[in-house]
Amino acid sequence: MKDYLEPFRDGIDLEAINRLRAERDGWFTRRGALPFKAAVERLPKFKSGLVDCSGDAITVGQREELSAAQHDDLLQSMKDLLPWRKGPFQLFGHTIDSEWQSHLKWDRISPHLPDLKGKVIADIGCNNAYYMFRMTAHDPRLVIGFDPMPRFCYAFQLVNRFARFDNLRYELLGAEHLHYFRRLFDVVFCMGVLYHNRNPIQILTGIWESMKPGGELILESQGIPGEGSYALFPEDRYAKMRNVWFFPTTDCLLNWTKKAGFKDVECFSIETTTTEEQRATEYAPWESLSDFLDPDDSSKTVEGYPAPIRICIKAKKQT
Numbered sequence: 001m002k003d004y005l006e007p008f009r010d011g012i013d014l015e016a017i018n019r020l021r022a023e024r025d026g027w028f029t030r031r032g033a034l035p036f037k038a039a040v041e042r043l044p045k046f047k048s049g050l051v052d053c054s055g056d057a058i059t060v061g062q063r064e065e066l067s068a069a070q071h072d073d074l075l076q077s078m079k080d081l082l083p084w085r086k087g088p089f090q091l092f093g094h095t096i097d098s099e100w101q102s103h104l105k106w107d108r109i110s111p112h113l114p115d116l117k118g119k120v121i122a123d124i125g126c127n128n129a130y131y132m133f134r135m136t137a138h139d140p141r142l143v144i145g146f147d148p149m150p151r152f153c154y155a156f157q158l159v160n161r162f163a164r165f166d167n168l169r170y171e172l173l174g175a176e177h178l179h180y181f182r183r184l185f186d187v188v189f190c191m192g193v194l195y196h197n198r199n200p201i202q203i204l205t206g207i208w209e210s211m212k213p214g215g216e217l218i219l220e221s222q223g224i225p226g227e228g229s230y231a232l233f234p235e236d237r238y239a240k241m242r243n244v245w246f247f248p249t250t251d252c253l254l255n256w257t258k259k260a261g262f263k264d265v266e267c268f269s270i271e272t273t274t275t276e277e278q279r280a281t282e283y284a285p286w287e288s289l290s291d292f293l294d295p296d297d298s299s300k301t302v303e304g305y306p307a308p309i310r311i312c313i314k315a316k317k318q319t
């Protein structure tokens with residue numbers, strides 16, 4: 001089958017991308033990923049008569065499109081893919097109440113988005129593609145999701161098995177590979193990713209390289225409150241997270257973005273996450289925000305660091 005990247009191969013390094021894809025193909029069939037693969041493959045495959053990505057919940061499928069046995073299989077598959085961190089989804093009448101009420105973030109960023117119609121878009125750290133599905137309501141030409149976790153890719157496949165958007169593509173690649181996609185993207189979303197990376201400025205530079213001149217970046221990151229440009233580098237865990245590196249102040253995040261080459265860098269939202277937005281649910285039944293903060297002082301993490309804020313920035317690559 002023809003590679004969907006073929007029409008774009010002018011700037012991009014398709015050989016390098018294919019080498020990485022070949023390496024990572026094996027990740028889909030590692031022992032740990034096999035239950036996720038089975039969760040998708042046990043389900044029928046067809047385009048549902050109901051696909052609606054314009055509301056808070058990604059809604060796919062009507063009850064009567066599945067037999068009773070297929071509903072049982074679907075419920076089992078939804079459970080096998082736990083945890084559903086991003087959502088909500090509504091599949092054939094069954095609600096996946098995810099850990100994050102992701103529509104709240106979408107509501108914060110959507111008034112600041114450029115027109116997505118006909119655009120080539122990257123969603124870095126796309127997880128189960130909740131936001132990619134939301135983008136389809138704006139009729140983009142192509143949205144490529146980047147996330148190195150097979151579990152989340154299988155969750156995307158489960159939903160897209162019935163939604164069947166062929167302008168949504170999922171690559172098991174990371175933020176560190178964006179520079180191979182030179183000058184491809186009109187719009188890049190990088191949300192909830194930067195603090196998971198040990199070299200955030202290199203990531204931002206790679207993103208800059210992946211964008212067309214005039215392209216727009218939507219950058220969202222956890223950070224810390226405070227005046228001035230500095231970043232917290234936790235000694236060990238931060239809010240119980242292990243795989244984290246730098247938590248910038250807003251000024252610092254603005255500064256990183258400018259130093260990576262972006263222009264018109266502007267912060268449009270600073271929020272403190274609440275337990276309305278992030279909480280344990282049936283579909284994400286483990287620890288959540290309330291377990292990560294000091295029970296006596298929610299302005300601190302359990303480790304005693306300043307509690308995180310979420311900073312949203314938009315920026316442009318100069319034409």
Ligand SMILES: C[S@@+](CC[C@H](N)C(=O)[O-])C[C@H]1O[C@@H](n2cnc3c(N)ncnc32)[C@H](O)[C@@H]1O
Binds near residue numbers: 086124125126149192
């Ligand atoms: C905190 S979640 C953010 C999800 C979503 N973008 C959002 O804003 O709600 C971080 C995501 O980044 C993914 N991730 C981890 N390492 C990554 C990397 N090197 N490149 C891109 N994504 C990565 C994780 O698998 C996870 O889905």
